[in-house]
Amino acid sequence: xxxxxxxxxxxxxxxxxxxxxxxxxxxxxxxxxxxxxxxxxxxxxxxxxxxxxxxxxxxxxxxxxxxxxxxxxxxxxxxxxxxxxxxxxxxxxxxxxxxxxxxxxxxxxxxxx
Amino acid sequence: xxxxxxxxxxxxxxxxxxxxxxxxxxxxxxxxxxxxxxxxxxxxxxxxxxxxxxxxxxxxxxxxxxxxxxxxxxxxxxxxxxxxxxxxxxxxxxxxxxxxxxxxxxxxxxxxxx
Numbered sequence: 001x002x003x004x005x006x007x008x009x010x011x012x013x014x015x016x017x018x019x020x021x022x023x024x025x026x027x028x029x030x031x032x033x034x035x036x037x038x039x040x041x042x043x044x045x046x047x048x049x050x051x052x053x054x055x056x057x058x059x060x061x062x063x064x065x066x067x068x069x070x071x072x073x074x075x076x077x078x079x080x081x082x083x084x085x086x087x088x089x090x091x092x093x094x095x096x097x098x099x100x101x102x103x104x105x106x107x108x109x110x111x112x113x
Numbered sequence: 114x115x116x117x118x119x120x121x122x123x124x125x126x127x128x129x130x131x132x133x134x135x136x137x138x139x140x141x142x143x144x145x146x147x148x149x150x151x152x153x154x155x156x157x158x159x160x161x162x163x164x165x166x167x168x169x170x171x172x173x174x175x176x177x178x179x180x181x182x183x184x185x186x187x188x189x190x191x192x193x194x195x196x197x198x199x200x201x202x203x204x205x206x207x208x209x210x211x212x213x214x215x216x217x218x219x220x221x222x223x224x225x226x227x
Contacts, residue, residue, distance in 0.1 A: 033215055033216075035215075035216075035218075040221075041220055041221070042203055042205075042218030042219050042220045042221050043156075043203070043205075043216070043218045044218070045215035045216060045217065048214075048215050088155065088156070101158075101216075103155045103156040103157075104155060105153065105154070105155040106155060
């Protein structure tokens, strides 16, 4: 079963605007990861945020994590046409020797020129 | 997708035939994974490997087998392809399973079973 749920499922904005995508999950996690997938390509790792971190930046990307609400958000500032892609969150849970990486179904982001 | 390649990129096969997909990495990563991606399901883990000859099942392993005879190669075999196995298959690698590692993905293999 998929733990991560991205919201919204699809988002269309004008170039230059900011895009915010959310991910909710159900169980405790060790870290949460965001990936981008361009059409017809594999997924590309963007950012990993650990459970004891609240915010992380990478270029125009900002990820926040709220473990009390079991949610994360990915903000892309000053969006560009090249940001058009699907974005996935994946939660990592490590319990004893068991390691679980659970994927959400993704948010499809379209940046209109 | 530097460091990880999948072959073939596209394949059409008939129901009941065996199919083998190959994943090759040059990163010397210990962990390798096979996923399938279908609309509405996101990524689902088929099998994974944590070392040479060490493999385990994922959540959708029925109808699939894997082998890893060398660190760099991870093969996924559909013993007798069915139409439900039409999908896009992704291989991924990671250095480890501790919390600081992300995955690197291949470009995918689009498999159509007719």
